[in-house]
Structures are given as structure tokens and as C-alpha cells.
Amino acid sequence: MKNLLYTGKKIKKTKARTIILEEINKIKSHPTAYEMFEIVKQRLPRVSLGTVYRNLDILSEHGLVLKLKMNDAQMHYDGRTDEHYHIQCVKCGKTEDIPLEMLKDIDTAVRDKTSYRILYHTISFYGLCTGCAEEDVSGKGKKV
Amino acid sequence: MKNLLYTGKKIKKTKARTIILEEINKIKSHPTAYEMFEIVKQRLPRVSLGTVYRNLDILSEHGLVLKLKMNDAQMHYDGRTDEHYHIQCVKCGKTEDIPLEMLKDIDTAVRDKTSYRILYHTISFYGLCTGCAEEDVSGKGKKV
DNA sequence: TCATAATTAAGAATGATTCCTGTTTAAAGT
DNA sequence: ACTTTAAACAGGAATCATTCTTAATTATGA
Numbered sequence: 001m002k003n004l005l006y007t008g009k010k011i012k013k014t015k016a017r018t019i020i021l022e023e024i025n026k027i028k029s030h031p032t033a034y035e036m037f038e039i040v041k042q043r044l045p046r047v048s049l050g051t052v053y054r055n056l057d058i059l060s061e062h063g064l065v066l067k068l069k070m071n072d073a074q075m076h077y078d079g080r081t082d083e084h085y086h087i088q089c090v091k092c093g094k095t096e097d098i099p100l101e102m103l104k105d106i107d108t109a110v111r112d113k114t115s116y117r118i119l120y121h122t123i124s125f126y127g128l129c130t131g132c133a134e135e136d137v138s139g140k141g142k143k144v
Numbered sequence: 145m146k147n148l149l150y151t152g153k154k155i156k157k158t159k160a161r162t163i164i165l166e167e168i169n170k171i172k173s174h175p176t177a178y179e180m181f182e183i184v185k186q187r188l189p190r191v192s193l194g195t196v197y198r199n200l201d202i203l204s205e206h207g208l209v210l211k212l213k214m215n216d217a218q219m220h221y222d223g224r225t226d227e228h229y230h231i232q233c234v235k236c237g238k239t240e241d242i243p244l245e246m247l248k249d250i251d252t253a254v255r256d257k258t259s260y261r262i263l264y265h266t267i268s269f270y271g272l273c274t275g276c277a278e279e280d281v282s283g284k285g286k287k288v
Numbered sequence: 289t290c291a292t293a294a295t296t297a298a299g300a301a302t303g304a305t306t307c308c309t310g311t312t313t314a315a316a317g318t
Numbered sequence: 319a320c321t322t323t324a325a326a327c328a329g330g331a332a333t334c335a336t337t338c339t340t341a342a343t344t345a346t347g348a
Binding site: 069071087089090098099100103106107109110113114115116117118119120121122123124125126127128129130133 | 213215231233234242243244247250251253254257258259260261262263264265266267268269270271272273274277
Binding site: 010012014016017046048049050054055 | 293294295296297298299305
């Protein structure tokens with residue numbers, strides 16, 4: 001293979017792969033695989049969920065997508081690949097970026113306090129997004 | 145019910161529940177539900193995995209145990225219930241406490257930079273534990 | 289254009305966790 | 319202590335996100 005697509009690694013430029021990468025780069029929120037499947041299906045109706053999962057994995061292995069584990073059942077995928085932190089709404093599950101600079105110093109701080117060889121860390125914030133916070137006020141007393 | 149067991153909440157003191165809490169408090173690492181099941185089985189041979197799951201959930205709802213999501217497939221459970229951070233070995237999956245004081249100020253730092261109402265955050269470190277780091281050196285070049 | 293290795297759709301399999309059902313047990317009120 | 323009953327139990331089925339399998343298709347290098 002001569003075309004070193006996307007990253008300089010050998011990776012075939014397929015229709016599904018291209019659309020997945022384009023679509024995830026269009027949005028700032030961090031969808032689940034199933035949400036990506038629904039988005040991609042609009043442009044590629046016969047795409048299968050397995051293909052979406054596989055390509056999101058391959059793209060994340062090649063550093064083109066970040067794979068995030070938050071406090072819900074599904075993985076989330078992020079088209080922004082520089083290191084940064086995330087926040088998730090505890091009510092609706094929406095997951096987004098946090099504009100907080102990387103705390104590079106805490107790895108070294110921990111390095112001195114543990115026998116582990118530290119490789120990286122993750123920070124996740126949890127709270128209520130604007131929409132859910134409003135519901136919370138107007139719906140006070142109601143069981144959600 | 146008059147006896148307000150464990151926490152002041154209505155919670156029955158059953159054999160399984162008591163043993164689960166005793167055993168998780170004996171260890172500093174943070175086992176999965178299945179690992180707890182194996183430990184509890186030694187004292188209560190007829191215990192079922194479902195009971196271990198249910199009790200770990202109930203205990204965590206009552207603040208007697210922490211339920212941790214790290215970067216592997218299973219949940220981990222922590223008998224130490226004051227807020228603190230965790231580290232996981234990327235190779236063997238062992239999960240332990242990190243002696244790093246809580247960064248309370250980062251919630252407020254983020255509060256000013258986002259429209260979310262921040263409730264809490266988590267920090268997880270990943271690296272190699274002593275044992276796995278040694279293997280890594282002695283086994284250099286080998287596929288693990 | 290051809291060969292072939294990678295990718296695909298579709299659906300089966302996996303694995304952690306939760307749920308269901310009928311039975312047992314802890315504890316509240318006598 | 320005896321009774322009552324809601325909670326908890328064991329065992330196994332169900333769920334759900336994700337991964338795997340297979341036979342057919344496709345992108346790429348020659």
C-alpha cells in the first residue's frame with residue numbers, strides 16, 4: 001500500500017470509515033457507538049452496527065478518535081484527539097469537553113507516592129447540563 | 145424496625161451482607177464482584193453471585209462501599225468510603241488507592257468555565273504495578 | 289485488469305450485570 | 319418466645335453493550 005491514509009499507518013479508506021470520521025468531527029458532543037450508527041446510517045443506509053463499532057475501535061487505535069468510559073453503560077467517542085477532560089450530565093448522559101488545561105503535574109506528584117509506574121490519568125466531571133438543570137427546578141418534587 | 149444497622153438507614157443485617165462488608169474492609173485492593181464472590185464463598189459456601197452483586201449495590205447506595213468504574217470491563221468495589229482517587233495496573237487490572245489529597249478546587253475552577261452544574265469529579269491513574277513492571281523488563285521483546 | 293488482504297453485513301456469541309420466582313430469614317410487634 | 323411479614327435469598331433466565339464468525343464484497347498495489 002502506498003497511500004498512507006489518515007495517519008501514516010496502513011489503513012484502508014473505506015466508505016464507512018470515511019463517513020464515520022467525518023461525522024464525528026462535525027459534532028462537539030461525544031456520542032455512543034449506537035448514536036454514531038444512527039448518524040452514519042443517514043448517509044450509508046446499509047451500514048451495520050458492527051462496522052461502526054469496529055471502525056471506531058480502529059480509528060481510536062490510530063489516534064484519530066478518543067474512546068471514553070464515563071459513568072454510564074456505553075462507551076463514548078470523541079473526534080477531538082488532543083488530551084483533555086470530559087463532563088457528563090448525570091441525568092441525560094450527554095458527554096462533552098471541559099475547557100480545563102491538562103494537569104500534567106499530578107502524574108509526577110503521584111509518581112513519588114506510589115510504586116506504580118504511572119502512564120496516564122483521566123479526569124471526568126459529572127453534573128447537570130443546562131437543560132436538565134432547568135427541568136430539575138421546574139419539576140421540583142416530582143419523581144423523574 | 146428499631147435496629148438502625150450499619151448506617152442509620154433501614155437495612156437488614158444478613159449473613160451474606162455482614163460477611164461481604166467484613167471481607168471488603170479487610171483488603172486494601174478493590175475487587176470485582178466476582179472476586180468478592182470467591183472470597184465470600186469461603187465463609188458462606190452457598191452464597192450466589194447475584195447476592196454479592198445486590199449487596200455490593202445496596203452497600204454502595206448506603207455509602208458503606210464505593211463502586212468504581214475503571215478502564216476494564218468490570219466494576220470494582222472499595223471498602224474505604226472517604227473521597228479519594230484510584231490507580232489501576234493496565235496489565236493485571238489490580239486496582240488500589242492513590243495517596244493524593246482531593247483536588248477540591250478543580251470543581252470550582254471548572255464551574256466558571258462551563259454551563260454545567262458540577263456535582264463531582266473522578267480521577268483515575270493508570271500504569272504498571274511493581275510486579276507487572278518487572279515482567280515488562282525481564283520479558284522485553286516477548287509478546288505478552 | 290488481477291490478485292489478495294482488508295472490510296463488510298448479518299447475525300450469533302460473549303460476558304457483566306440485572307431481573308424473576310418461589311423459598312427462607314431477620315426483626316417488629318405481640 | 320411466637321407470629322407476621324417485608325426483605326433477602328439461591329438459582330437460573332434475561333438483558334444489553336460489545337465482539338466475533340462467516341461468506342461475500344471492495345480497495346489497493348502490482
